[in-house]
Amino acid sequence: MPSAPALVCGTSKGGIRVWELAPSNTVTSSSGGSGSRRKEGSKKDATEQSVAAKDLPGHQRGVVSLCVSRDGSWVVSTSSDGETRLLDLTSGASEASATVVGKGE
Numbered sequence: 001m002p003s004a005p006a007l008v009c010g011t012s013k014g015g016i017r018v019w020e021l022a023p024s025n026t027v028t029s030s031s032g033g034s035g036s037r038r039k040e041g042s043k044k045d046a047t048e049q050s051v052a053a054k055d056l057p058g059h060q061r062g063v064v065s066l067c068v069s070r071d072g073s074w075v076v077s078t079s080s081d082g083e084t085r086l087l088d089l090t091s092g093a094s095e096a097s098a099t100v101v102g103k104g105e
Contacts, residue, residue: 010064013058014058019051
């Protein structure tokens with residue numbers, strides 16, 4: 001399980017990325033959009049820190065859904081080709097995978 005709260009995302013190219021976030025970190029928009037907590041060009045707030053990302057074994061096609069276990073130790077991901085993976089967030093290992101064959105009508 002990650003040692004701190006984590007943000008998990010899937011990409012349209014099949015990647016799965018995990019960021020461990022310290023409680024004091026803030027997420028800001030670099031574009032200065034409405035969700036931004038600081039104006040473009042301003043100095044970085046003292047509570048903002050660099051956050052390292054970890055890439056997990058991904059899919060061959062785009063990730064369409066992710067679900068993280070209640071205790072934060074596992075993630076299940078599904079790709080656009082029907083493959084589903086179970087990943088251990090502690091080790092980053094792919095524990096199991098299955099592919100749905102055929103389409104439901």
